[in-house]
Amino acid sequence: MASLSSRQFYKYNAQGDVSLKVSAPGKVILHGEHSVVYGKLALAASLDLRTKLHLFEIDLPNKLVLNCLPLDFKFALDLNFIQELLDKRGACTSQPSHFNWETPKFVNHHRLVELVKNLVIDAVVVIEENPSRSREAYQTVEAILYLLAGILSSTSVSLSPMCITIDSEISMGAGTGSSASLSVAFAALFVSYLKRKTIELENVSKDGFRPFHWPQSGPDIDNQYTSRELDVISAWAFQCEMIFHGTPSGIDNTVCTFGNMVQYRQYYSVVHLSFNTLNLLLVNSKVPRETKRMVAGVAKLKEYFPHLINYILNAMEDVTVTATDVIKIIDEDIRADDVVNKARLIENFDKWMTLIQINHNLLSSLGVSHEKLDLIITILKKHELAGKLTGGGGGGYVISVLPPSYDVDEVSRELKKHNFEVTVTQMGGPGVRVD
Numbered sequence: 001m002a003s004l005s006s007r008q009f010y011k012y013n014a015q016g017d018v019s020l021k022v023s024a025p026g027k028v029i030l031h032g033e034h035s036v037v038y039g040k041l042a043l044a045a046s047l048d049l050r051t052k053l054h055l056f057e058i059d060l061p062n063k064l065v066l067n068c069l070p071l072d073f074k075f076a077l078d079l080n081f082i083q084e085l086l087d088k089r090g091a092c093t094s095q096p097s098h099f100n101w102e103t104p105k106f107v108n109h110h111r112l113v114e115l116v117k118n119l120v121i122d123a124v125v126v127i128e129e130n131p132s133r134s135r136e137a138y139q140t141v142e143a144i145l146y147l148l149a150g151i152l153s154s155t156s157v158s159l160s161p162m163c164i165t166i167d168s169e170i171s172m173g174a175g176t177g178s179s180a181s182l183s184v185a186f187a188a189l190f191v192s193y194l195k196r197k198t199i200e201l202e203n204v205s206k207d208g209f210r211p212f213h214w215p216q217s218g219p220d221i222d223n224q225y226t227s228r229e230l231d232v233i234s235a236w237a238f239q240c241e242m243i244f245h246g247t248p249s250g251i252d253n254t255v256c257t258f259g260n261m262v263q264y265r266q267y268y269s270v271v272h273l274s275f276n277t278l279n280l281l282l283v284n285s286k287v288p289r290e291t292k293r294m295v296a297g298v299a300k301l302k303e304y305f306p307h308l309i310n311y312i313l314n315a316m317e318d319v320t321v322t323a324t325d326v327i328k329i330i331d332e333d334i335r336a337d338d339v340v341n342k343a344r345l346i347e348n349f350d351k352w353m354t355l356i357q358i359n360h361n362l363l364s365s366l367g368v369s370h371e372k373l374d375l376i377i378t379i380l381k382k383h384e385l386a387g388k389l390t391g392g393g394g395g396g397y398v399i400s401v402l403p404p405s406y407d408v409d410e411v412s413r414e415l416k417k418h419n420f421e422v423t424v425t426q427m428g429g430p431g432v433r434v435d
């Protein structure tokens with residue numbers, strides 16, 4: 001890995017007409033984390049907090065500049081090395097004739113990860129770096145190159161010098177889907193880049209790869225992604241999430257792609273639920289966590305006590321199913337906004353909060369809570385709110401749904417006194433989109 005000898009070599013200006021902006025939301029798992037890994041139903045919603053990417057062409061010969069604000073790094077990558085990987089026939093797959101950008105399931109994941117790791121060693125030049133975040137930075141670059149190679153290697157695209165800036169409103173490592181949001185946004189960005197670069201081609205794929213043709217009218221570059229494209233973006237993001245999280249269930253990439261609320265069961269088609277946005281309190285315990293470790297802990301527990309743990313997982317599925325029904329009624333009543341429905345609304349919020357509490361207790365029995373998370377939940381209870389951990393647990397965020405016109409001032413004050421970070425946001429907004 002080369003390091004920068006003189007910063008002035010890396011001055012550049014925007015040039016050319018390619019300028020693409022995309023963003024993808026973070027997510028919360030409302031019900032069903034951990035049980036989803038064992039085939040149970042889960043419910044997740046998108047957040048009003050997004051990862052934002054901007055790709056623009058630059059006048060710095062043969063360079064791809066990555067400017068990552070959340071991790072404080074700016075790297076230049078040598079485009080020749082990247083193009084070499086793209087040109088290597090069969091680098092991403094052992095079945096080129098079945099493979100194109102639309103078929104991520106034919107990618108040879110482990111080989112591509114290895115190639116990308118080697119590429120990072122050869123191609124990265126550090127312009128700026130925060131040494132304390134270096135491990136995460138290189139993991140991010142690997143993930144980006146994985147998606148770039150996966151999506152573009154079967155195509156006739158030749159890369160132009162470019163800069164990609166990464167910005168994010170989502171806290172990292174706290175259970176609100178920062179890596180899934182990043183993976184979805186990059187998959188979408190490279191799909192947009194592909195459209196832009198191949199708009200006039202008869203067949204987008206290189207010889208020997210499965211042919212791909214845009215519709216007769218050409219790809220839609222300015223508007224949003226088609227549902228077919230969203231499926232492919234989500235599938236590539238899933239592949240990429242394996243770099244960050246080993247064996248993810250797929251719920252995170254799904255909700256960050258499609259937005260709104262999704263009911264998800266592994267290997268089944270996704271059910272999209274459309275509802276009015278709801279206010280959500282996010283409380284960051286600031287306890288670092290690692291999803292992989294928490295998932296492994298539950299697996300071990302299940303190995304020890306298969307019957308007992310199955311009961312808990314089934315109870316979690318029951319919570320998801322019941323909560324979905326309750327949320328549907330809440331949504332109807334919020335839309336109706338009349339006196340008759342108001343009483344029912346209050347009653348159903350009360351039911352949902354009870355289910356949230358039950359869900360947290362079930363998760364706690366799987367050993368994935370933490371004393372700080374439990375303290376947050378006790379404080380919320382004092383203020384007539386219910387909370388649960390979200391995502392892998394062991395730290396990170398507690399979520400609490402806010403009944404309409406709930407004033408958060410007092411509870412926020414008390415939580416902040418304990419040094420917790422409090423964010424009021426909304427859930428249920430749009431998925432990945434061109435900005």
Ligand SMILES: Nc1ncnc2c1ncn2[C@@H]1O[C@H](COP(=O)(O)OP(=O)(O)O)[C@@H](O)[C@H]1O
Pocket residue numbers: 051068070071135136137139140166167168171172173174175176177178179180182244291
């Ligand atoms: N906003 C971001 N910018 C750059 N890299 C990110 C960002 N979010 C996540 N990552 C990458 O994903 C890895 C896992 O992120 P993490 O926050 O633990 O994921 P999650 O929120 O899904 O649990 C980080 O180590 C980093 O490499």
Ligand SMILES: C[C@@](O)(CCOP(=O)(O)O)CC(=O)O
Pocket residue numbers: 029032033034035036037174175176177245247248249250251252291295390391392393
């Ligand atoms: C624990 C789990 O159900 C959710 C993990 O969520 P997060 O990556 O910690 O936000 C694991 C998974 O679904 O892959």
